[in-house]
Amino acid sequence: MKPAPFAYHDPTTIGDAVALLAKYENARALAGGQSLVPMMNFRYATPDHLVDLNGVEALRGLAVGERLSIGAMTRQRDVEFSSEIADACPILVEALRHVGHRQTRNRGTIGGSLCHLDPAAETPAMMMLHDAVLTAESSSGSRTLPMNEFALGFMTSALEPGELLTHISFESWAKTHGWGFEEYARRHGDFAIASAGVLLTLDDRGAISRFAMVIGGLAPAPTRLSDLEAQAVGATPDEDFIKAVGHAASSVEAMDDAHVSGAYRQHLASVLSARALRRALDRARERSHHHD
Amino acid sequence: MTDTRKISVTVNGVRHDAEVESRLLLADFLRHTLDLTGTHVGCEHGVCGACTVMVDEHSARSCLMFAVQANGKSITTIEGLAQADGKLSILQEAFRNNHGLQCGFCTPGMLITLSEHLRDNPNPTEEDLREVLTGNLCRCTGYQAIVAAGLDAARKMRDSKAECA
Numbered sequence: 001m002k003p004a005p006f007a008y009h010d011p012t013t014i015g016d017a018v019a020l021l022a023k024y025e026n027a028r029a030l031a032g033g034q035s036l037v038p039m040m041n042f043r044y045a046t047p048d049h050l051v052d053l054n055g056v057e058a059l060r061g062l063a064v065g066e067r068l069s070i071g072a073m074t075r076q077r078d079v080e081f082s083s084e085i086a087d088a089c090p091i092l093v094e095a096l097r098h099v100g101h102r103q104t105r106n107r108g109t110i111g112g113s114l115c116h117l118d119p120a121a122e123t124p125a126m127m128m129l130h131d132a133v134l135t136a137e138s139s140s141g142s143r144t145l146p147m148n149e150f151a152l153g154f155m156t157s158a159l160e161p162g163e164l165l166t167h168i169s170f171e172s173w174a175k176t177h178g179w180g181f182e183e184y185a186r187r188h189g190d191f192a193i194a195s196a197g198v199l200l201t202l203d204d205r206g207a208i209s210r211f212a213m214v215i216g217g218l219a220p221a222p223t224r225l226s227d228l229e230a231q232a233v234g235a236t237p238d239e240d241f242i243k244a245v246g247h248a249a250s251s252v253e254a255m256d257d258a259h260v261s262g263a264y265r266q267h268l269a270s271v272l273s274a275r276a277l278r279r280a281l282d283r284a285r286e287r288s289h290h291h292d
Numbered sequence: 293m294t295d296t297r298k299i300s301v302t303v304n305g306v307r308h309d310a311e312v313e314s315r316l317l318l319a320d321f322l323r324h325t326l327d328l329t330g331t332h333v334g335c336e337h338g339v340c341g342a343c344t345v346m347v348d349e350h351s352a353r354s355c356l357m358f359a360v361q362a363n364g365k366s367i368t369t370i371e372g373l374a375q376a377d378g379k380l381s382i383l384q385e386a387f388r389n390n391h392g393l394q395c396g397f398c399t400p401g402m403l404i405t406l407s408e409h410l411r412d413n414p415n416p417t418e419e420d421l422r423e424v425l426t427g428n429l430c431r432c433t434g435y436q437a438i439v440a441a442g443l444d445a446a447r448k449m450r451d452s453k454a455e456c457a
Contacts, residue, residue, distance in 0.1 A: 037358075
């Protein structure tokens with residue numbers, strides 16, 4: 001229950017951090033440490049070199065404009081308590097409140113959660129929902145990749161050895177957008193058994209003009225419902241529509257594990273997505289009236 | 293070869309300089325190097341919350357931080373909550389009055405978590421307290437008395453602030 005020995009490095013710039021990751025074999029980047037350190041304590045992870053990113057100022061910070069930009073080392077608490085994020089992207093704040101506990105959100109980072117990529121984690125689901133673009137740097141340069149290409153599979157990101165996630169950006173939705181996030185976990189703060197997130201806008205007749213939906217916890221990585229999203233545009237959000245959304249959510253291929261069956265996850269996805277959709281519709285209606 | 297670092301950490305207002313192995317967890321640094329054994333180590337993988345301490349302004353699991361990461365930081369442990377003359381904090385007193393502990397193993401973490409929460413939320417609801425306490429496991433009390441202590445302390449802290457004003 002104690003970590004194996006490693007050499008500790010504490011760079012202060014992105015350049016130094018990627019140089020260290022390139023130089024050493026079996027080096028790992030340390031972000032908030034809320035997943036990596038438990039793995040090291042159990043000796044599931046035994047890096048020879050630990051590159052601590054907590055001193056790299058350039059990896060931290062938020063910028064809210066037409067696009068939201070979040071530094072990979074921004075702590076979950078800093079996003080959770082940002083009034084600008086609450087205004088531009090309230091679903092992210094709501095989802096973050098389900099991430100671990102107060103003590104882990106105080107240390108845990110947005111980028112760390114994305115790189116860990118637990119299938120049930122809220123942050124990857126939110127980035128998938130927003131079509132986030134991720135920037136990675138290595139000693140040979142930088143590249144950007146969309147979230148759906150970043151999340152390759154079960155706890156597996158597209159980062160190459162020596163590559164570092166530096167920041168994440170995504171488009172803000174219109175001020176009048178509605179949003180809903182629902183999840184079910186056995187205890188508050190546990191990884192969700194299933195989660196659902198919905199973003200939508202309504203036109204002046206009350207029909208859906210834009211729609212995005214994500215299901216977490218079922219598949220190895222969070223899943224967007226692209227076919228459903230395309231069909232939703234122009235639809236009248238009546239009870240039949242809500243039923244169709246629930247049905248689509250329950251048809252996402254789902255994993256069995258020691259705790260719950262895939263079929264149960266699908267059932268939850270159906271119930272949670274209908275709830276999230278209702279919340280999103282209520283909020284969109286309320287917010288469009290407010291702006292009249 | 294052992295990888296070591298020289299660190300300087302302020303714990304409960306006292307500066308400590310030490311040379312530590314990189315892999316030494318902050319919890320073990322507090323307990324074994326500084327003999328501050330009030331911080332308890334339960335699960336050592338970030339689940340139980342017994343090792344919760346304040347790092348600068350915010351609570352953190354000291355089993356999920358390395359001592360080298362505390363270099364230059366200010367740590368508050370359970371030993372730092374009472375006044376220098378031993379007078380208990382309002383929250384500690386409330387735990388005593390409400391039977392907020394039985395075996396006491398989880399108590400250091402409970403007190404740190406609630407100290408932070410009451411500092412930031414002087415007027416908490418029962419639901420707020422139950423949510424923030426999800427990060428700390430207690431196997432004795434069923435939480436009822438801990439929540440009652442938190443609410444009692446919040447009330448007393450508000451009253452004492454009102455008196456001072």
